[in-house]
Amino acid sequence: MKKIKKIKIKVNGKFKSISDNYKILDLVKDLKIPLKKVAIELNQEIMDKKKISKIILKKNDKIEIVHFIGGG
Amino acid sequence: MKNDKIVIANKKFNSRLIVGTGKYKSMSECAKAIKLSGAEIVTVAVRRVNITDKKKPLLMDYIDPKKITYLPNTAGCFTSEEALRTLRLAREIGGWKLVKLEVLGDKQNLFPDMIETLKSTEVLAKEGFKVMVYCNDDPLMAKRLENSGADAIMPLAAPIGSGLGIQNKTNIQIIRHQTKLPLIIDAGLGQASDATIAMELGCDGVLVNTAIAKAKKPFEMALAFKNAVVAGRQSFLAGRINKYLYGNASSPKKGIIK
Numbered sequence: 001m002k003k004i005k006k007i008k009i010k011v012n013g014k015f016k017s018i019s020d021n022y023k024i025l026d027l028v029k030d031l032k033i034p035l036k037k038v039a040i041e042l043n044q045e046i047m048d049k050k051k052i053s054k055i056i057l058k059k060n061d062k063i064e065i066v067h068f069i070g071g072g
Numbered sequence: 073m074k075n076d077k078i079v080i081a082n083k084k085f086n087s088r089l090i091v092g093t094g095k096y097k098s099m100s101e102c103a104k105a106i107k108l109s110g111a112e113i114v115t116v117a118v119r120r121v122n123i124t125d126k127k128k129p130l131l132m133d134y135i136d137p138k139k140i141t142y143l144p145n146t147a148g149c150f151t152s153e154e155a156l157r158t159l160r161l162a163r164e165i166g167g168w169k170l171v172k173l174e175v176l177g178d179k180q181n182l183f184p185d186m187i188e189t190l191k192s193t194e195v196l197a198k199e200g201f202k203v204m205v206y207c208n209d210d211p212l213m214a215k216r217l218e219n220s221g222a223d224a225i226m227p228l229a230a231p232i233g234s235g236l237g238i239q240n241k242t243n244i245q246i247i248r249h250q251t252k253l254p255l256i257i258d259a260g261l262g263q264a265s266d267a268t269i270a271m272e273l274g275c276d277g278v279l280v281n282t283a284i285a286k287a288k289k290p291f292e293m294a295l296a297f298k299n300a301v302v303a304g305r306q307s308f309l310a311g312r313i314n315k316y317l318y319g320n321a322s323s324p325k326k327g328i329i330k
Binding site: 011012013014031032033034036037038039040041044046049064065066067068069070071072 | 092093094095096099102115116117118119120121123124126130131132142144145147157160161162163164165166232233259279281282
Protein backbone atom coordinates (compact mmCIF):
# COMPACT_ATOMS: atom_id res chain seq x y z
CA MET A 1 0.00 0.00 0.00
CA LYS A 2 1.31 3.38 -0.92
CA LYS A 3 1.89 5.60 2.09
CA ILE A 4 0.30 9.04 1.81
CA LYS A 5 2.87 11.72 2.35
CA LYS A 6 1.86 14.23 5.00
CA ILE A 7 3.06 17.81 5.09
CA LYS A 8 2.96 20.11 8.10
CA ILE A 9 1.83 23.70 7.64
CA LYS A 10 0.72 26.40 10.04
CA VAL A 11 -2.72 27.97 9.72
CA ASN A 12 -3.47 30.98 11.93
CA GLY A 13 -0.73 29.89 14.30
CA LYS A 14 -1.88 26.26 14.55
CA PHE A 15 -0.16 23.25 12.98
CA LYS A 16 -2.07 21.31 10.39
CA SER A 17 -1.18 18.17 8.47
CA ILE A 18 -2.09 18.12 4.83
CA SER A 19 -1.61 15.66 2.03
CA ASP A 20 0.43 16.13 -1.09
CA ASN A 21 -0.88 18.45 -3.82
CA TYR A 22 -3.08 20.34 -1.35
CA LYS A 23 -4.02 23.81 -2.55
CA ILE A 24 -5.05 26.92 -0.64
CA LEU A 25 -8.57 26.55 -2.00
CA ASP A 26 -8.72 23.02 -0.54
CA LEU A 27 -7.86 24.48 2.85
CA VAL A 28 -10.54 27.16 2.55
CA LYS A 29 -13.11 24.51 1.62
CA ASP A 30 -12.04 22.11 4.39
CA LEU A 31 -12.30 24.83 6.99
CA LYS A 32 -15.65 25.95 5.51
CA ILE A 33 -14.46 29.53 5.31
CA PRO A 34 -16.63 32.06 3.43
CA LEU A 35 -14.07 33.25 0.89
CA LYS A 36 -15.83 36.57 0.25
CA LYS A 37 -15.44 37.59 3.89
CA VAL A 38 -11.74 36.87 4.37
CA ALA A 39 -8.25 37.74 3.18
CA ILE A 40 -5.46 35.20 2.91
CA GLU A 41 -1.74 35.55 3.40
CA LEU A 42 0.83 32.92 2.46
CA ASN A 43 4.19 33.49 4.16
CA GLN A 44 3.29 37.15 4.68
CA GLU A 45 2.33 37.66 1.05
CA ILE A 46 -1.28 38.54 0.29
CA MET A 47 -2.92 36.04 -2.03
CA ASP A 48 -5.20 36.94 -4.91
CA LYS A 49 -8.33 34.98 -4.02
CA LYS A 50 -8.92 34.20 -7.69
CA LYS A 51 -5.64 32.35 -7.89
CA ILE A 52 -5.72 30.24 -4.75
CA SER A 53 -7.04 27.23 -6.62
CA LYS A 54 -3.65 26.98 -8.29
CA ILE A 55 -1.34 27.45 -5.33
CA ILE A 56 -0.04 24.20 -3.86
CA LEU A 57 1.05 24.35 -0.23
CA LYS A 58 4.56 23.33 0.75
CA LYS A 59 6.15 22.14 3.99
CA ASN A 60 6.31 24.81 6.72
CA ASP A 61 4.11 27.24 4.82
CA LYS A 62 2.47 29.79 7.07
CA ILE A 63 -1.07 30.79 6.24
CA GLU A 64 -3.01 33.58 7.82
CA ILE A 65 -6.74 33.86 7.19
CA VAL A 66 -8.28 37.04 8.56
CA HIS A 67 -11.67 38.68 8.68
CA PHE A 68 -13.40 41.64 10.29
CA ILE A 69 -14.45 41.53 13.91
CA GLY A 70 -15.73 44.15 16.33
CA GLY A 71 -13.20 46.84 17.15
CA GLY A 72 -12.88 50.50 18.00
CA MET B 73 -29.29 70.92 8.52
CA LYS B 74 -30.50 68.55 5.82
CA ASN B 75 -27.73 69.53 3.45
CA ASP B 76 -25.14 69.69 6.18
CA LYS B 77 -23.29 66.53 5.26
CA ILE B 78 -19.83 65.42 6.25
CA VAL B 79 -17.60 64.63 3.28
CA ILE B 80 -14.83 62.11 3.80
CA ALA B 81 -12.62 61.17 0.85
CA ASN B 82 -15.30 62.53 -1.55
CA LYS B 83 -18.05 60.47 0.01
CA LYS B 84 -20.97 62.17 1.74
CA PHE B 85 -22.44 61.01 5.01
CA ASN B 86 -25.45 62.34 6.92
CA SER B 87 -24.32 61.20 10.33
CA ARG B 88 -21.35 62.83 12.00
CA LEU B 89 -21.11 60.06 14.56
CA ILE B 90 -18.78 57.16 13.82
CA VAL B 91 -19.00 54.24 16.21
CA GLY B 92 -16.70 51.40 17.08
CA THR B 93 -17.95 47.81 17.13
CA GLY B 94 -15.77 46.50 19.97
CA LYS B 95 -16.49 45.70 23.62
CA TYR B 96 -20.20 44.89 23.22
CA LYS B 97 -21.71 41.95 25.08
CA SER B 98 -22.89 40.40 21.84
CA MET B 99 -23.05 41.00 18.11
CA SER B 100 -26.78 41.65 18.31
CA GLU B 101 -26.29 44.27 21.02
CA CYS B 102 -23.63 45.91 18.86
CA ALA B 103 -25.89 45.91 15.79
CA LYS B 104 -28.80 47.43 17.69
CA ALA B 105 -26.64 50.13 19.27
CA ILE B 106 -25.30 51.08 15.83
CA LYS B 107 -28.81 51.35 14.47
CA LEU B 108 -29.90 53.59 17.33
CA SER B 109 -26.80 55.76 17.00
CA GLY B 110 -27.64 56.47 13.37
CA ALA B 111 -23.98 55.96 12.47
CA GLU B 112 -23.22 55.30 8.82
CA ILE B 113 -19.58 54.41 9.41
CA VAL B 114 -18.35 51.81 11.89
CA THR B 115 -14.81 50.84 12.75
CA VAL B 116 -13.87 47.18 12.57
CA ALA B 117 -10.74 45.23 13.48
CA VAL B 118 -8.86 42.71 11.33
CA ARG B 119 -8.20 39.46 13.15
CA ARG B 120 -7.54 35.78 12.52
CA VAL B 121 -10.56 33.67 11.60
CA ASN B 122 -11.33 31.19 14.38
CA ILE B 123 -10.61 27.94 12.57
CA THR B 124 -11.55 25.68 15.47
CA ASP B 125 -14.95 27.18 16.31
CA LYS B 126 -16.69 27.64 12.99
CA LYS B 127 -20.01 28.44 14.58
CA LYS B 128 -18.77 31.72 16.01
CA PRO B 129 -20.99 34.54 14.70
CA LEU B 130 -19.54 36.76 11.99
CA LEU B 131 -19.72 40.54 12.17
CA MET B 132 -20.86 40.76 8.56
CA ASP B 133 -23.91 38.64 9.39
CA TYR B 134 -25.04 41.31 11.84
CA ILE B 135 -23.86 44.53 10.22
CA ASP B 136 -24.35 44.63 6.48
CA PRO B 137 -21.31 46.25 4.83
CA LYS B 138 -23.54 47.26 1.92
CA LYS B 139 -25.62 49.45 4.22
CA ILE B 140 -23.01 50.60 6.75
CA THR B 141 -19.52 51.70 5.70
CA TYR B 142 -16.89 49.51 7.32
CA LEU B 143 -13.82 51.40 8.42
CA PRO B 144 -11.08 48.82 9.01
CA ASN B 145 -8.66 49.86 11.71
CA THR B 146 -5.18 48.87 12.79
CA ALA B 147 -5.95 48.62 16.50
CA GLY B 148 -3.29 46.67 18.31
CA CYS B 149 -0.53 47.59 15.84
CA PHE B 150 2.64 49.05 17.35
CA THR B 151 4.74 49.44 14.21
CA SER B 152 4.26 50.83 10.73
CA GLU B 153 4.92 47.36 9.26
CA GLU B 154 2.14 45.77 11.30
CA ALA B 155 -0.29 48.55 10.42
CA LEU B 156 0.48 48.37 6.69
CA ARG B 157 0.15 44.59 6.68
CA THR B 158 -3.21 44.82 8.46
CA LEU B 159 -4.68 47.40 6.12
CA ARG B 160 -3.45 45.67 2.97
CA LEU B 161 -5.25 42.56 4.22
CA ALA B 162 -8.34 44.62 5.02
CA ARG B 163 -8.37 45.95 1.46
CA GLU B 164 -8.08 42.41 0.15
CA ILE B 165 -11.16 41.24 2.06
CA GLY B 166 -13.33 43.25 -0.24
CA GLY B 167 -11.83 46.36 -1.70
CA TRP B 168 -11.84 48.57 1.38
CA LYS B 169 -9.79 51.68 0.71
CA LEU B 170 -11.20 53.95 3.40
CA VAL B 171 -9.30 52.96 6.52
CA LYS B 172 -8.47 54.11 10.01
CA LEU B 173 -4.77 54.17 10.78
CA GLU B 174 -3.82 53.77 14.41
CA VAL B 175 -0.25 52.96 15.42
CA LEU B 176 0.15 52.80 19.16
CA GLY B 177 3.32 53.62 21.03
CA ASP B 178 2.64 52.58 24.61
CA LYS B 179 0.64 49.69 26.01
CA GLN B 180 -0.52 51.57 29.08
CA ASN B 181 -1.51 55.00 27.87
CA LEU B 182 -2.25 53.82 24.29
CA PHE B 183 -0.99 57.08 22.87
CA PRO B 184 -0.22 56.99 19.16
CA ASP B 185 3.38 56.65 18.00
CA MET B 186 3.36 59.64 15.69
CA ILE B 187 6.65 58.82 13.93
CA GLU B 188 5.31 55.41 12.87
CA THR B 189 1.90 56.91 12.14
CA LEU B 190 3.38 59.54 9.84
CA LYS B 191 5.50 56.97 7.99
CA SER B 192 2.46 54.73 7.50
CA THR B 193 0.27 57.60 6.28
CA GLU B 194 2.75 58.42 3.51
CA VAL B 195 2.92 54.81 2.30
CA LEU B 196 -0.82 54.22 2.48
CA ALA B 197 -1.66 57.44 0.63
CA LYS B 198 0.76 56.45 -2.14
CA GLU B 199 -0.88 53.03 -2.36
CA GLY B 200 -4.26 54.65 -2.95
CA PHE B 201 -5.75 54.21 0.49
CA LYS B 202 -8.02 56.88 1.94
CA VAL B 203 -6.53 57.27 5.36
CA MET B 204 -8.30 58.57 8.44
CA VAL B 205 -5.54 59.03 10.95
CA TYR B 206 -5.76 58.61 14.71
CA CYS B 207 -3.28 61.06 16.18
CA ASN B 208 -2.23 63.18 19.10
CA ASP B 209 -3.85 66.56 19.66
CA ASP B 210 -0.69 68.19 18.32
CA PRO B 211 -1.28 70.86 15.64
CA LEU B 212 2.20 70.44 14.14
CA MET B 213 1.81 66.70 13.71
CA ALA B 214 -1.69 67.19 12.36
CA LYS B 215 -0.22 69.49 9.71
CA ARG B 216 2.41 66.93 8.80
CA LEU B 217 -0.23 64.24 8.44
CA GLU B 218 -2.22 66.52 6.17
CA ASN B 219 0.87 67.16 4.03
CA SER B 220 1.49 63.41 3.86
CA GLY B 221 -1.87 62.71 2.26
CA ALA B 222 -4.22 62.01 5.17
CA ASP B 223 -7.94 62.17 4.33
CA ALA B 224 -9.11 62.93 7.87
CA ILE B 225 -7.38 64.07 11.03
CA MET B 226 -8.58 62.23 14.11
CA PRO B 227 -7.00 63.55 17.28
CA LEU B 228 -7.69 61.92 20.61
CA ALA B 229 -9.74 63.66 23.28
CA ALA B 230 -7.98 61.62 25.96
CA PRO B 231 -6.44 58.11 26.16
CA ILE B 232 -8.46 55.39 24.38
CA GLY B 233 -11.22 54.02 26.58
CA SER B 234 -10.48 56.48 29.40
CA GLY B 235 -13.77 58.36 29.21
CA LEU B 236 -12.06 61.58 30.32
CA GLY B 237 -13.44 63.81 27.57
CA ILE B 238 -11.55 66.52 25.68
CA GLN B 239 -8.41 67.43 27.61
CA ASN B 240 -7.00 70.09 25.35
CA LYS B 241 -9.66 72.24 23.74
CA THR B 242 -7.14 74.86 22.68
CA ASN B 243 -5.15 72.41 20.56
CA ILE B 244 -8.30 71.03 18.98
CA GLN B 245 -9.36 74.58 18.06
CA ILE B 246 -5.94 75.33 16.59
CA ILE B 247 -6.10 72.17 14.50
CA ARG B 248 -9.62 73.18 13.42
CA HIS B 249 -8.41 76.57 12.23
CA GLN B 250 -5.48 75.21 10.27
CA THR B 251 -7.13 72.38 8.36
CA LYS B 252 -9.96 71.99 5.88
CA LEU B 253 -9.77 68.21 6.17
CA PRO B 254 -12.48 66.44 8.17
CA LEU B 255 -11.54 66.77 11.84
CA ILE B 256 -12.93 63.96 13.93
CA ILE B 257 -12.39 63.49 17.65
CA ASP B 258 -11.37 59.89 18.15
CA ALA B 259 -11.02 58.23 21.53
CA GLY B 260 -11.44 59.25 25.14
CA LEU B 261 -15.02 60.50 25.21
CA GLY B 262 -17.03 59.43 28.23
CA GLN B 263 -20.53 60.81 27.90
CA ALA B 264 -22.79 62.44 25.36
CA SER B 265 -21.96 66.01 26.38
CA ASP B 266 -18.29 65.36 25.46
CA ALA B 267 -19.46 64.86 21.88
CA THR B 268 -21.42 68.10 21.98
CA ILE B 269 -18.32 69.96 23.16
CA ALA B 270 -16.28 68.46 20.32
CA MET B 271 -18.86 69.55 17.78
CA GLU B 272 -19.12 73.03 19.30
CA LEU B 273 -15.37 73.41 18.91
CA GLY B 274 -15.97 73.00 15.19
CA CYS B 275 -15.04 69.37 14.74
CA ASP B 276 -16.69 67.62 11.82
CA GLY B 277 -17.51 64.47 13.73
CA VAL B 278 -16.72 62.17 16.61
CA LEU B 279 -15.75 58.53 16.90
CA VAL B 280 -17.04 56.68 19.94
CA ASN B 281 -16.76 53.08 21.08
CA THR B 282 -16.29 52.43 24.81
CA ALA B 283 -18.58 55.24 26.00
CA ILE B 284 -21.51 53.54 24.24
CA ALA B 285 -20.54 49.87 24.48
CA LYS B 286 -19.70 50.00 28.19
CA ALA B 287 -22.44 52.39 29.30
CA LYS B 288 -24.88 50.85 31.80
CA LYS B 289 -27.51 51.10 29.07
CA PRO B 290 -25.73 51.03 25.70
CA PHE B 291 -28.88 51.59 23.61
CA GLU B 292 -29.85 54.71 25.53
CA MET B 293 -26.27 55.99 25.33
CA ALA B 294 -26.16 55.35 21.57
CA LEU B 295 -29.24 57.53 21.20
CA ALA B 296 -27.81 60.15 23.57
CA PHE B 297 -24.62 60.40 21.48
CA LYS B 298 -26.66 60.70 18.30
CA ASN B 299 -28.59 63.64 19.74
CA ALA B 300 -25.49 65.17 21.33
CA VAL B 301 -23.64 65.25 18.02
CA VAL B 302 -26.62 66.85 16.27
CA ALA B 303 -27.03 69.39 19.09
CA GLY B 304 -23.35 70.27 19.07
CA ARG B 305 -23.30 70.72 15.33
CA GLN B 306 -26.41 72.91 15.39
CA SER B 307 -24.94 74.97 18.19
CA PHE B 308 -21.68 75.43 16.27
CA LEU B 309 -23.49 76.49 13.09
CA ALA B 310 -25.78 78.80 15.05
CA GLY B 311 -22.77 80.67 16.43
CA ARG B 312 -22.33 81.19 20.14
CA ILE B 313 -22.52 84.58 21.90
CA ASN B 314 -19.46 86.36 23.19
CA LYS B 315 -18.44 85.71 26.76
CA TYR B 316 -18.72 88.54 29.31
CA LEU B 317 -17.36 88.77 32.80
CA TYR B 318 -20.44 90.52 34.17
CA GLY B 319 -24.19 90.09 33.96
CA ASN B 320 -26.26 91.36 31.06
CA ALA B 321 -30.02 91.46 31.81
CA SER B 322 -32.30 89.66 29.40
CA SER B 323 -35.41 91.77 30.11
CA PRO B 324 -35.63 95.42 29.04
CA LYS B 325 -35.01 98.02 31.74
CA LYS B 326 -37.60 100.34 30.25
CA GLY B 327 -41.12 100.29 31.68
CA ILE B 328 -40.29 98.76 35.02
CA ILE B 329 -43.16 99.44 37.47
CA LYS B 330 -42.37 101.80 40.22
